[in-house]
Amino acid sequence: MTQKTIREALNDALRQEMRRDNNVIILGEDVAGGHGGTGVIDAYGGPLGVTKGLIGEFGANRVIDTPITESAIMGAAAGAAATGLRPIAELMFVDFMGVCFDQIFNQAAKFRYMFGGKTRTPMVIRTTIGAGMRTAAQHSQCLYHMFTSVPGLKCVMPSNAYDAKGLLIEAIRDDDPVIFFENKLLYDHACDVPDESYAIPFGEANVVREGHDITIVAFSRMVHIAEEAAKTLASEGISVEVIDPRTTSPLDEETILESVEKTGRLVVVDESAARCGMAADIAGLVAEKGFSSLKGPIIQITPPHTPVPFSPPLEDAFIPSAATVVAGVHRLLK
Amino acid sequence: MGSDKNKLLDAYRRMKSIREFEERIHVENTTGEIPGFVHLYAGQEAIATAVCKHLKDSDYIGSTHRGHGHSIAKGCDINGMMAEIYGKKNGLCAGKGGSMHIADFEKGMLGANAIVGGNPPLVIGAALTAKVQGTDGVAVSFSGDGASNQGTTFESMNMAVVLQLPVVFIFENNGYGEGTGCDYAVGAESIAQRAEGFGLPAVQVDGTDFFAVEAAAKEAINRARTGQGPSAIEAVAMRFYGHFEGDPQAYRSAEELTQLRETGDCLKIFRDKVEAGKHVTKADLDQIDQEVKSVIDSAVKAAREADFPTKDDLLTDVYVSY
Ligand SMILES: Cc1ncc(C[n+]2csc(CCOP(=O)(O)OP(=O)(O)O)c2C)c(N)n1
Ligand SMILES: [Mg+2]
Numbered sequence: 079m080t081q082k083t084i085r086e087a088l089n090d091a092l093r094q095e096m097r098r099d100n101n102v103i104i105l106g107e108d109v110a111g112g113h114g115g116t117g118v119i120d121a122y123g124g125p126l127g128v129t130k131g132l133i134g135e136f137g138a139n140r141v142i143d144t145p146i147t148e149s150a151i152m153g154a155a156a157g158a159a160a161t162g163l164r165p166i167a168e169l170m171f172v173d174f175m176g177v178c179f180d181q182i183f184n185q186a187a188k189f190r191y192m193f194g195g196k197t198r199t200p201m202v203i204r205t206t207i208g209a210g211m212r213t214a215a216q217h218s219q220c221l222y223h224m225f226t227s228v229p230g231l232k233c234v235m236p237s238n239a240y241d242a243k244g245l246l247i248e249a250i251r252d253d254d255p256v257i258f259f260e261n262k263l264l265y266d267h268a269c270d271v272p273d274e275s276y277a278i279p280f281g282e283a284n285v286v287r288e289g290h291d292i293t294i295v296a297f298s299r300m301v302h303i304a305e306e307a308a309k310t311l312a313s314e315g316i317s318v319e320v321i322d323p324r325t326t327s328p329l330d331e332e333t334i335l336e337s338v339e340k341t342g343r344l345v346v347v348d349e350s351a352a353r354c355g356m357a358a359d360i361a362g363l364v365a366e367k368g369f370s371s372l373k374g375p376i377i378q379i380t381p382p383h384t385p386v387p388f389s390p391p392l393e394d395a396f397i398p399s400a401a402t403v404v405a406g407v408h409r410l411l412k
Numbered sequence: 413m414g415s416d417k418n419k420l421l422d423a424y425r426r427m428k429s430i431r432e433f434e435e436r437i438h439v440e441n442t443t444g445e446i447p448g449f450v451h452l453y454a455g456q457e458a459i460a461t462a463v464c465k466h467l468k469d470s471d472y473i474g475s476t477h478r479g480h481g482h483s484i485a486k487g488c489d490i491n492g493m494m495a496e497i498y499g500k501k502n503g504l505c506a507g508k509g510g511s512m513h514i515a516d517f518e519k520g521m522l523g524a525n526a527i528v529g530g531n532p533p534l535v536i537g538a539a540l541t542a543k544v545q546g547t548d549g550v551a552v553s554f555s556g557d558g559a560s561n562q563g564t565t566f567e568s569m570n571m572a573v574v575l576q577l578p579v580v581f582i583f584e585n586n587g588y589g590e591g592t593g594c595d596y597a598v599g600a601e602s603i604a605q606r607a608e609g610f611g612l613p614a615v616q617v618d619g620t621d622f623f624a625v626e627a628a629a630k631e632a633i634n635r636a637r638t639g640q641g642p643s644a645i646e647a648v649a650m651r652f653y654g655h656f657e658g659d660p661q662a663y664r665s666a667e668e669l670t671q672l673r674e675t676g677d678c679l680k681i682f683r684d685k686v687e688a689g690k691h692v693t694k695a696d697l698d699q700i701d702q703e704v705k706s707v708i709d710s711a712v713k714a715a716r717e718a719d720f721p722t723k724d725d726l727l728t729d730v731y732v733s734y
Contacts, residue, residue: 107590112663114593121663122591145561145597146528146589174527177564212447212499214510216526384730387721388510389499390447395723 082271084264087239088128088204091246092166094275096136099164102250104129105142105151106168106204113143125170126206126265148178152203156186156255159201164250169205172221172259186255187230198253202246207235208261208299208349209386209397218386218393220298220350222259226326226359232280233327235259237301239269241324244278251277261299281328285337289319292407293337295360296322296347300398304347307403316407326356334360335368342373345406347398352383377406417691423465423622424686425700427457427679429490430481432708434653437480437497440712441657447499450511453481455620455652458678459584460485462625463552463645466633472520472538472551474531477512478651479524482554486521488514494711500718507721508729528589529562531555532581536568539577539636550636551579558589560603569610569644578636580629581607581644584619586651591663607644619649620678623685650676 082090096102110133111122119138123130133141144151148169155167169175175182182203189197209218226233232254236242242260249256286301287308296304301322308318319337323330338344344364348357357378364376379398387393434454441450453460456478464473464485475482483493488504496503497511504516515523522538525531535553542549559565560583572579583603587594600606607614613635617624625647632643650672654661661669673680686692728734 108592111591112593114596115588115591115663116665116668117661117663121661125590143592143596145592145599146558147561147563149563177527177529177562212510213449214508214513214526216512216530217449382727384726387508387726388448388505388513389501389507389721391720391723392507392726395726 079270079272081268082239083266083268084236084239084242084260085126085128085266087243087271088246088260089130089132090271091243091250092129092132093135095247095250096132096140098275101162102164102166103140103142103158104132104166104168105144105155107144107146107170109168110138110141110143124168126262128204129168148174149181152178153181153185155201155203156181156189156199159186159199159255160189160197164200166202166204166250169203171217172205172207173216173219175205175221182255183228183231187228190230190254199255200253201255202249203255203257205257205259206262207259208263209381209393210263212388212390212393214388215385220259222257222297222326223350223355223359225257226356230255231327232256232325233259234280234325235261235298236324237264237298237322239267239271241278241284243271244276245324247275248277248280252280259298264299278324280325281330283321283323283330283333285319285333286322287318287320289317289341291317291341292343292345292410293319293321293334293341294345294347294403295334296320297326297356298349300347300349303398303400304403306400307407310400310404311407316411318407331363331367334364338364338368339371342371343410344372345377345379345403345410347379347403349381349398352380355380374410377410379403379406420686420692421696421700423461424682424697425704426461426485427622427682428700428704429707430457430460430484431679432704433480433484433490436708436712438653438657445716446497448510448512450497450657451478451655452651452653452657453478455672455676455678456584456586456649457481458622458682459582459619459625459647459649460554462622463582463629465626466629467520467550467552469519470547471549472522472535474522474535474538474551474553475524476531476554476556476559477524477526477528478556479514480511483514483516483521483524487519488516488521490707491711491714492516494715495718498715498718499720500715501721501725502718506725506729528559529555529564532565532568536572536577536579539572539579540575542578543575548637549578550633552582552633553579554582554584556589557583557585557587557594557598557603558592560606561597566610569607569612569642572642573611576641578639579642580632580636581612581642583607583644583646585646585648588655588663590655593663602646604644604646607646612642612644614644614646616646616648619647620676620681622678622682649678
């Protein structure tokens with residue numbers, strides 16, 4: 079197998095699905111780049127390089143650069159999806175959801191139910207998330223918790239390149255609207271990725287590391303933070319099981335509950351939100367359905383209830399770190 | 413005549429301050445000490461300067477991700493700006509905002525804005541304040557050619573016309589929104605022509621010509637100030653640098669990049685014009701160059717030496733109460 083970065087794995091997935099199905103199109107800002115300029119076309123290939131080279135193979139009819147106009151991008155994707163295409167709309171940063179939320183949560187998400195099961199909206203919104211790049215309050219959020227709470231939307235957040243490829247292929251083939259959250263800090267993260275096409279079903283958590291003292295559930299980049307913490311804790315003789323749900327909607331409740339049944343202790347590490355976020359959601363699930371196996375309180379490791387700050391020392395303190403996870407585990411074991 | 417001379421020298425000082433500020437950040441950014449994204453305004457200095465020349469501290473502007481020039485032109489403290497860009501506690505936003513969020517409400521600078529199309533609705537709100545409170549205040553929205561396509565911008569233009577708000581929409585057409593050309597992304601003949609369709613008096617001017625922008629801005633701002641409603645100006649001038657620092661700019665030809673500074677440098681154009689006139693000498697302008705350089709030098713030095721905020725600052729100012 080070849081080592082590929084998440085960026086390359088996503089490009090693979092897009093290319094293979096576009097070859098397989100002519101109805102798959104990509105639209106967004108600078109997904110190619112260079113139109114109307116004096117230089118070359120495909121100058122960007124997506125602001126983070128994920129769609130590079132696709133316009134060369136599939137042409138401007140299927141790899142579509144739009145004006146800066148997110149409501150129209152998302153609405154066009156939803157409308158095209160409902161009428162026969164399988165659009166992949168790119169939203170450069172999840173923070174820009176603010177500009178186009180209506181088309182996503184009032185329109186695309188609700189068609190199926192509101193129209194009595196008569197429609198399918200097979201669209202994917204690819205977007206980037208995550209703090210750590212010093213890009214301040216309007217370019218650093220995660221926000222997947224908000225979309226997870228909307229019935230009708232599926233939410234996917236890969237933590238490694240293998241999952242990224244398989245989950246994106248699944249997302250493109252899925253007949254419901256899917257939001258695909260890519261962590262900006264993970265694009266260069268590499269692992270073995272098969273060249274051939276494969277899909278990973280939604281709602282199946284990945285047990286990243288097996289253990290028996292503590293269950294840590296973590297999302298996206300926080301999976302790596304949890305693994306780092308697990309290594310430190312292992313050296314202290316504490317055995318940690320790390321679970322990456324991979325999709326928050328649908329959510330693999332079973333894997334989480336089974337793990338907590340085994341370990342009796344739960345820590346959730348989530349970068350999305352201190353209030354009403356995924357940490358609170360998983361804690362609620364386990365408090366309700368796994369209460370009898372708990373040997374201690376559930377610990378939620380999240381950023382504080384503040385916007386993302388710009389200054390490096392503040393942003394570093396904002397993002398959950400391996401050290402805060404280790405401290406959380408110590409608190410739980412005390 | 414003395415006052416004419418001073419006005420010209422003031423304008424030059426402002427423009428040169430912006431240029432020097434940006435050129436210096438371009439260099440300092442390579443040291444890794446400046447966190448995050450920076451978008452430089454070099455090449456467009458005449459626009460912000462000529463517009464803000466007609467504004468008072470009590471007037472408002474809303475800016476963009478490319479906001480350093482607007483901030484300097486509106487009178488924001490250069491040391492406070494530089495400290496903010498370095499993420500320091502004494503920065504204009506206490507290090508919490510950075511380059512894309514510089515704001516100073518005392519100067520009527522309502523914030524750089526990292527959301528494209530984020531400011532026009534806010535700016536018409538500021539104009540509404542002026543209208544409801546019966547002041548003669550004016551609000552100016554700076555947007556790029558890319559932002560001119562955003563729904564929020566269209567909605568704001570329409571509402572400004574409907575409510576006859578004292579607002580001016582400045583569209584800085586620098587040819588590109590990120591890596592996509594304006595000619596591709598703007599469906600209309602021009603941004604000004606489209607604004608006209610909303611019922612706004614609109615003109616297109618050469619944004620490298622300080623005097624052309626100054627004249628158009630004077631008329632539009634005066635219209636707003638005297639209760640005659642909103643206007644729009646499209647000012648055309650290319651940005652010298654990439655979209656952000658580090659942008660390889662493959663969407664621009666080598667020829668375009670070399671021509672920029674030869675034919676589209678608003679500072680050179682200004683100098684040539686005023687040096688040919690009778691009020692200002694080359695020596696006057698050279699002296700300003702020297703003074704500005706030392707202002708920026710000391711701003712960088714102070715910003716580098718200033719303290720970062722501490723962890724405690726993370727939890728303050730989420731609300732008015734904490
Ligand atoms: C809502 C939103 N969409 C996209 C972006 C990403 N983005 C930042 S600046 C920019 C280009 C803006 O172009 P323009 O308005 O012409 O301003 P310029 O950069 O040329 O000054 C884009 C697409 C953003 N910040 N916000
Ligand atoms: Mg532009």
